[in-house]
Amino acid sequence: MTFRIRKFAGLTVSHLVLAALSLACIIPFLWMISTSLKTKAAMWEFPPKWIPKNPLWHNYHDAFTLAPFGTYITNTLTLEILTIAGQVISCTLIAYGFSRFRFRGRDTLFFLMLATMLIPEQVTMIPTFLFYSKLEWIDTYLPLVVPAFFGNAFYVFLMRQFLLTIPKDLDEAAKIDGANEFQILWKVLVPILRPSLTIIVVYTFTGVYNDFLSPLIYLNSPEKFTLAIGLANFVSSRSTEWNLLMAASTVILLPLLVIYYMAQKNLIGGIASLGIKG
Amino acid sequence: MANTIMSKAERREERFGYLFISPWIIGFIAFAAFPIVASLLISFMKWDIYQAPSWVGWDNFNHLFHDKLFYKSMRVTLVYSAFAIPLGLIFGLALSLLLNMNIRGINTYRTLFYLPSVISGVAIAMVWKWIFNSDYGLLNYMLSLIGIHGPKWLEDPNWILTTYIIMSLWGIGGSAIIFLGGLQNIPGHLYEAAKIDGAKVMQRFSKITLPLLTPTLFFQLLMGIIGSFQVFTSAFIMNGRGGSASGGGPENEGLFYMLYLYQKAFKSFDMGYASAMAWVGGLISFVLAIIVYKSQGRWVFYDADDNNGKGRTA
Numbered sequence: 001m002t003f004r005i006r007k008f009a010g011l012t013v014s015h016l017v018l019a020a021l022s023l024a025c026i027i028p029f030l031w032m033i034s035t036s037l038k039t040k041a042a043m044w045e046f047p048p049k050w051i052p053k054n055p056l057w058h059n060y061h062d063a064f065t066l067a068p069f070g071t072y073i074t075n076t077l078t079l080e081i082l083t084i085a086g087q088v089i090s091c092t093l094i095a096y097g098f099s100r101f102r103f104r105g106r107d108t109l110f111f112l113m114l115a116t117m118l119i120p121e122q123v124t125m126i127p128t129f130l131f132y133s134k135l136e137w138i139d140t141y142l143p144l145v146v147p148a149f150f151g152n153a154f155y156v157f158l159m160r161q162f163l164l165t166i167p168k169d170l171d172e173a174a175k176i177d178g179a180n181e182f183q184i185l186w187k188v189l190v191p192i193l194r195p196s197l198t199i200i201v202v203y204t205f206t207g208v209y210n211d212f213l214s215p216l217i218y219l220n221s222p223e224k225f226t227l228a229i230g231l232a233n234f235v236s237s238r239s240t241e242w243n244l245l246m247a248a249s250t251v252i253l254l255p256l257l258v259i260y261y262m263a264q265k266n267l268i269g270g271i272a273s274l275g276i277k278g
Numbered sequence: 279m280a281n282t283i284m285s286k287a288e289r290r291e292e293r294f295g296y297l298f299i300s301p302w303i304i305g306f307i308a309f310a311a312f313p314i315v316a317s318l319l320i321s322f323m324k325w326d327i328y329q330a331p332s333w334v335g336w337d338n339f340n341h342l343f344h345d346k347l348f349y350k351s352m353r354v355t356l357v358y359s360a361f362a363i364p365l366g367l368i369f370g371l372a373l374s375l376l377l378n379m380n381i382r383g384i385n386t387y388r389t390l391f392y393l394p395s396v397i398s399g400v401a402i403a404m405v406w407k408w409i410f411n412s413d414y415g416l417l418n419y420m421l422s423l424i425g426i427h428g429p430k431w432l433e434d435p436n437w438i439l440t441t442y443i444i445m446s447l448w449g450i451g452g453s454a455i456i457f458l459g460g461l462q463n464i465p466g467h468l469y470e471a472a473k474i475d476g477a478k479v480m481q482r483f484s485k486i487t488l489p490l491l492t493p494t495l496f497f498q499l500l501m502g503i504i505g506s507f508q509v510f511t512s513a514f515i516m517n518g519r520g521g522s523a524s525g526g527g528p529e530n531e532g533l534f535y536m537l538y539l540y541q542k543a544f545k546s547f548d549m550g551y552a553s554a555m556a557w558v559g560g561l562i563s564f565v566l567a568i569i570v571y572k573s574q575g576r577w578v579f580y581d582a583d584d585n586n587g588k589g590r591t592a
Contacts (some may be wrong), residue, residue: 011381018376022390022542025451031416032405032455047419048548070524071451090301097298101291113302116310118504120563122536122556126543127316133327182293191371210399212511234513235404239518242408247399267396270453 004007029050036038036060036246043243059247066238069248071223072230079226080208086148087155087204088197093149095159096185099172110160117153129217139220144211149205155200158270163189163197199270202263209256309407321553338554346580350530351538358534359506362446367498369455371491371586375483377454378461388458391451403515403554406445407432410516431551432516435529442532443514453498459514461487463517496570496578507559510536535559 010175030050035043037055064070098110132143166189174188190197212228219225225233238244260267284292294425296303321338325331342348377388409416410431418428449553463489472482513534517527525541539559543552 014379014381015383018387020386021373025390025448026403027416028409028448031409035408044414046414047422048364048414048416054396068463073325078468090305094302097295101295102288103292103295106295109303111307111465113576116306117311118564118567119314120507120556120560121506122539123317123560124313124505125311126549126553127313127320127554129323129543130316130320130327131313147300147305147309150309151302156302181298186416206396210397212400212514213583214284231400231404235400235515237318242411242414245404246408249404252401257393260393261389264392268388269391 012039013265015238029257032246032249032253035242038243039185040241040243056243059243059253063234063244063247063251064260066244067230067234067248068223069227069251072145072227076227077226079141080205081143082094082145083148083208084201084204086145087152087200090149090151091155091159091200092185092190092197093192093255094156095163097190098165099160100168103189114157125217132218139224140218143218143225144208144214154221158199159193159196162193166192196270198266200258200261202267206257288293303484304492317556319554321551321557322551323550326360326547327549327550334550339446341551341556342554343402347530351526351533351535352559354439354526354531354533355507355509355535356397357511358446359441359503361443363502363506365443365447366450366453366502369447370450370459371495373450373454373528374457374461375487377458388455392455393451394449395452395455399511400515403512406512407518408571410445412439412528413513426559432518432532433528435531436529438517438527438532440443442509442512442516456495456498460491464490492578495576499570500567503563506536507563509534510540513537514540 003229034048034050034052036059037057038052038059039056040055042049066212098106098113128143132138135142137143170188170192174184179187211226212227213233215226215229216232219229220228222233231252235245236249320331322333322335324337325335338581369553373391373516377384377391412428412430415431417431421428429437431437468486468490472486477485478485509550511534513523513527514537517525517532518538525537536553539552539555541550542555
């Protein structure tokens with residue numbers, strides 16, 4: 001009996017702790033939405049109210065007419081599509097090469113690829129910038145998109161680990177049916193690889209979406225700005241209009257939240273599986 | 279394989295292997311090997327991108343070691359890492375123990391805790407700036423409810439670094455999920471056996487859980503050190519332009535290494551100086567990573583009956 005009571009008390013405490021911590025995780029978002037609906041006067045109220053008396057939906061309209069966020073959205077989506085296409089195609093091919101073929105130096109090259117994850121970004125950043133400026137690629141999307149077509153060590157690693165768990169019998173069977181190397185990859189493996197492809201798509205999406213430094217360095221013309229740069233620009237012009245800034249932030253964070261919600265199972269599972277390799 | 283005559287099929291396989299990984303090989307040369315060599319050479323040059331570069335020997339490094347802001351940015355980054363990395367690991371581990379429980383709604387909790395790891399960048403940095411606003415921000419309002427008069431988080435040079443450390447804890451869910459993977463990999467029979475032997479909860483944690491999590495801990499520590507010189511976006515947005523000309527916040531107490539490097543490379547266009555900075559920073563994190571890597575024999579526990587994968591922590 002006492003054991004049951006103790007167990008019940010333990011469960012309640014755990015739930016309370018978890019609930020309190022989850023609240024801490026989402027409070028910034030609630031505060032953001034709350035502020036985005038406030039009038040200027042309500043914004044400077046102290047103590048602040050969580051639910052504004054007269055929610056000012058017009059803030060969203062204002063934020064979007066004061067800065068060309070529509071253009072920023074189009075630009076960001078263009079970059080997203082090109083980058084995701086590049087990563088998915090290149091990482092699939094590279095992981096296929098590393099996991100399904102025997103060739104001299106394979107393990108050394110694979111190790112070298114993993115080692116590149118340790119190269120600090122600041123070291124390669126400047127020569128890469130100078131290289132692109134020689135090619136006259138500054139203020140174009142090329143520096144942001146082209147590297148995606150040459151793979152990413154982390155994604156290739158994830159995908160290779162996944163490919164190694166797929167029995168080679170499947171390839172052999174397709175080979176007997178007359179399929180060549182490309183057909184095996186496309187018809188047999190890619191359909192099975194969907195979970196790890198989802199991880200790559202979502203990671204690339206959030207990576208491009210959140211990236212600030214590269215577009216900051218490479219893009220100069222306002223009409224080419226991404227959402228991240230556009231928002232930062234909007235901040236410096238309206239530094240105290242928190243209601244407008246929060247309205248813009250809310251709209252910008254929304255796609256990320258939706259994508260995260262849709263892909264959560266894949267993402268959390270994929271990350272947790274990394275611990276095994278740790 | 280190297281010295282025997284390869285069959286036609288083997289040669290075909292090898293050709294296809296190289297063909298499929300060729301994008302990575304090209305990328306490795308263009309985006310890793312070439313820039314690393316070039317970066318080292320540029321660090322010995324004066325190059326403002328408008329004029330032709332000239333060789334200046336150790337000049338950049340000499341200036342660097344007499345530059346007060348360089349030391350400042352180094353100190354800011356190291357102090358930040360010295361608190362943010364261990365705190366993140368300890369709280370992340372504690373959280374993962376909670377998330378490993380078999381209770382109702384646990385998947386919802388996991389989803390919520392991982393959320394901050396997906397959200398970074400300008401928008402959320404703005405939200406934080408508003409939360410930390412000393413007069414009207416949410417944090418000081420909440421502190422006032424329990425009778426504490428909150429500090430001027432982002433405007434006070436004595437507090438700004440603490441502000442960034444507190445903010446970094448919002449992301450512990452990401453580390454907790456990685457620990458969770460490690461926890462779920464611990465065979466249940468170990469706990470059963472320990473229970474039969476009469477081991478208490480704390481003993482089971484210190485004798486089973488913690489040792490078997492050390493590979494995960496090691497991996498995260500290494501990643502944390504490598505990432506420690508990369509803090510940029512949040513500081514760029516939250517320091518504000520008003521604080522100081524370098525954008526380093528009040529008395530440059532928020533001048534992270536990457537921020538200063540960015541100013542030198544892309545505001546002053548002093549490519550040689552910035553490259554020297556990149557190398558010094560890179561070497562320091564590399565040395566720290568090597569120390570951690572070398573120390574793993576003393577504290578990282580690799581399970582004897584599971585050699586595949588665990589031993590190879592690249």
